[in-house]
Structure formats: structure tokens, C-alpha cells
Amino acid sequence: MTTASHALLLRACEATGLPAAHAVGAEPMRLGENEIWRLAHGIVARISRTGQSDAAAREIAVARWLNALGLPAVRPLDGIPGPVEVDGRPVTFWHRLPPHRPAWAAELALILRRLHSLPRPPESLRLTRLDPFVRLAERIDGATTLAGSERSWLRHRLAGLNAAWSAGPPPGLPETVVHGDAWGGNVAVTSDAAYLLDFERTGLGPPEWDLVSTAVDHRTFGLLTDAEYAAFCTAYGCDVTDWPGYPLLSSVRELRAVCYALQHAAADPPRHREQAHHRLACLQGRRGPRPWHWTPLG
Incomplete structure (x- = not known):
């Protein structure tokens, strides 16, 4: 390559x-x-x-x-x-960019707060509606390590979440520009500023979508301490887990993480199959309650 x-x-x-x-x-x-x-x-x-x-x-x-x-x-x-x-x-x-590091949770919250407070972008920007399910069906279909029953389960899960999203999540914060893939790795912190990166998924939608990733890191994966997540919520000004739509959006985030691992497993089964199928088992309720331990893919 x-x-x-x-x-x-x-x-x-x-x-x-x-x-x-x-x-x-x-x-x-x-x-x-x-x-x-x-x-x-x-x-x-x-x-x-x-x-x-x-x-x-x-x-x-x-x-x-x-x-x-x-x-x-x-x-x-x-x-x-x-x-x-x-x-x-x-x-x-x-x-x-000059030398930098990924953002800490509170730093991510501050730049997201600024992003979500921007005026509505001009039509010339041609921003589309947020699609939280982009490429999930393709990843499920292309997951060569899945058994037929596992693929059917994932397709059913995707269809159910898609239907719930299409019906409309509960009312929340005013719709705005959303980054679409908001996590610490997409913010570069230099000695004098924090810079947003990677606008492949940027669109218009509920700002809660940008907040859910950090909440899932805390609640689902146990990657953030209670203090780190509290700092994130304080810096942004609210806790997305209090929003009635959180279960829907967090479920979509979890499904995306599983499908991403399955894509890696299809490309390199010896390295990634065990982790991908562990994630699937967690999602299916076969690994106990959250938080789950998921090994980062490298």
C-alpha cells in the first residue's frame, strides 16, 4: 500500500x-x-x-x-x-500543525461548545443532515468473520436503531453544526491553542451527537474516570446522559464501534477477530453489564 x-x-x-x-x-x-x-x-x-x-x-x-x-x-x-x-x-x-497532543475531555468540551454556538452556516457550504449510520450496512455486509446468525442480528439491530432515529429523537438542544466524529484524537492541542481536525462527518444535527462519544467512553468503555467526565460536563455546560435521547445515540455509537472492529477483522483476522467478536458479544449481552473492556485497535 x-x-x-x-x-x-x-x-x-x-x-x-x-x-x-x-x-x-x-x-x-x-x-x-x-x-x-x-x-x-x-x-x-x-x-x-x-x-x-x-x-x-x-x-x-x-x-x-x-x-x-x-x-x-x-x-x-x-x-x-x-x-x-x-x-x-x-x-x-x-x-x-506545530507539535501537539490529543485533547483531554474538558478541552474537547470547550471547543465543541464554541462549535455548537456558531451561527448557521451559509448554503454555499452545502452541509448535509447528520447520518449516524453512514457505512454501517456496508461494514456488516463485508464482515467476513461473522456467522450468518450474527450478521442477521446486527442487521436487525441496525434496522431498529435506524427506525428510532427516523422517528426523531426526543427534544434537546437546538440543532446546530456538529463535528460528527468528536473525540480527543480529532482535536490537536498545541502550546497555544486547540485545533479541530477531520471534517469528513461534519453536518447539521443535534449537538448531543458530539457529546455522546465522550459519555460512551465513560459509561460503556470505562475509559474516563468520574472526575474526567464531570470536568467534560462542567466545561460544556450539561450532561448528555440526562437527555432522554441518550440511550438511542449511545446505542448507535456502540454499534459503530463494533462494526469498525469487524471491518478490521475482515482485513486482518489473526490480529483483530478476537477483539471484534468480543465487542459483538458485549453488545449481545453475553459479557455482563457495562462498562466493558474493549482493547483499542492498532
């Missing part, structure tokens, strides 16, 4: 007019569904999946809108108006 991805990167640089020297010594930062490369002269390139050109263009537009409003966000590279497509895959270029 590394060689093919680097070759695609070189072609993308050529298409945008960037000197090939910028990419010759590029170093991979992450090679997953999206491939991230560190180039020379403080540039980062992101190679997205096939068919994601509209989403890549929207990411650039969102980042520019946030920066224009004074909310710190990673900045698209100046002089390149949008993504360049190579073999059907969109490539975007960004300014590299």
Missing part, C-alpha cells in the same frame, strides 16, 4: 503544481481508510477513499469557514482551491 499511495501522492502534487520535491521524501503519518502523508515545507496531504470528492471539498470549505469565524481548525493549503482527483481518489493539502 505504501508504494502505491506514494505514487498517487506524487501525481497529485504534479496535478496541483506543487514541486515533486515536496513529496519525494514524504513520510506516511497514517495509512488506513484515508492515507495521510507528511510532506516537506510544512505540508500534509490527505488521500481519501474513492468516491469521496464531494466530502473532501466540503471538508476544505468547512475548515475555511471555521477559520474565518475565528475557531481554530486545521487550515487547507493556500493557493489550492479544492481537492485534486487521481484515479478516482480525492487528495487534499493542508498546513501542518
Whole structure:
């Protein structure tokens, strides 16, 4: 994958007019569904999946809108108006951030509070409605380590949650711009600011969706202490677990985590099958009550 991805990167640089020297010594930062490369002269390139050109263009537009409003966000590279497509895959270029770390829970809450208080974005941003179920059906269908009964159970679970979402979650906070994948790893904390990253899922919807991930980390996975979660709630100004819609959105988050693991298991069964099926067993009630211990995928 590394060689093919680097070759695609070189072609993308050529298409945008960037000197090939910028990419010759590029170093991979992450090679997953999206491939991230560190180039020379403080540039980062992101190679997205096939068919994601509209989403890549929207990411650039969102980042520019946030920066224009004074909310710190990673900045698209100046002089390149949008993504360049190579073999059907969109490539975007960004300014590299200074040394940073992932956000702590309270830091994440503060930047989400700022994001959710922004004015409604212009129509030109073309933000779509939040879809919490994006790619779940495909991941279930593509999960090669599942037995037939397990796949049927997951499809039934997905259908039930989708129906409940379509019926409308209970009233809550006013609808706003939501990040869509709000966790500490998508906030880069430098010595002077916290920057939002990764706007692939950004859209319009209930702000509670951005809060549920941290609540699930605390309640479902036991990854946060009571004090850390209390600091998150204090910094944001409310506790999403008090909202009647929390059980629905937390169930969707848990299902997404299971399907993500199953996707990894399909690609590399020896490394990930045990963890993926442990997560499924938890969701099916075969591993006792929450919190469950789920090993991070690496």
C-alpha cells in the first residue's frame, strides 16, 4: 500500500503544481481508510477513499469557514482551491500543525461548545443532515468473520436503531453544526491553542451527537474516570446522559464501534477477530453489564 499511495501522492502534487520535491521524501503519518502523508515545507496531504470528492471539498470549505469565524481548525493549503482527483481518489493539502497532543475531555468540551454556538452556516457550504449510520450496512455486509446468525442480528439491530432515529429523537438542544466524529484524537492541542481536525462527518444535527462519544467512553468503555467526565460536563455546560435521547445515540455509537472492529477483522483476522467478536458479544449481552473492556485497535 505504501508504494502505491506514494505514487498517487506524487501525481497529485504534479496535478496541483506543487514541486515533486515536496513529496519525494514524504513520510506516511497514517495509512488506513484515508492515507495521510507528511510532506516537506510544512505540508500534509490527505488521500481519501474513492468516491469521496464531494466530502473532501466540503471538508476544505468547512475548515475555511471555521477559520474565518475565528475557531481554530486545521487550515487547507493556500493557493489550492479544492481537492485534486487521481484515479478516482480525492487528495487534499493542508498546513501542518506545530507539535501537539490529543485533547483531554474538558478541552474537547470547550471547543465543541464554541462549535455548537456558531451561527448557521451559509448554503454555499452545502452541509448535509447528520447520518449516524453512514457505512454501517456496508461494514456488516463485508464482515467476513461473522456467522450468518450474527450478521442477521446486527442487521436487525441496525434496522431498529435506524427506525428510532427516523422517528426523531426526543427534544434537546437546538440543532446546530456538529463535528460528527468528536473525540480527543480529532482535536490537536498545541502550546497555544486547540485545533479541530477531520471534517469528513461534519453536518447539521443535534449537538448531543458530539457529546455522546465522550459519555460512551465513560459509561460503556470505562475509559474516563468520574472526575474526567464531570470536568467534560462542567466545561460544556450539561450532561448528555440526562437527555432522554441518550440511550438511542449511545446505542448507535456502540454499534459503530463494533462494526469498525469487524471491518478490521475482515482485513486482518489473526490480529483483530478476537477483539471484534468480543465487542459483538458485549453488545449481545453475553459479557455482563457495562462498562466493558474493549482493547483499542492498532
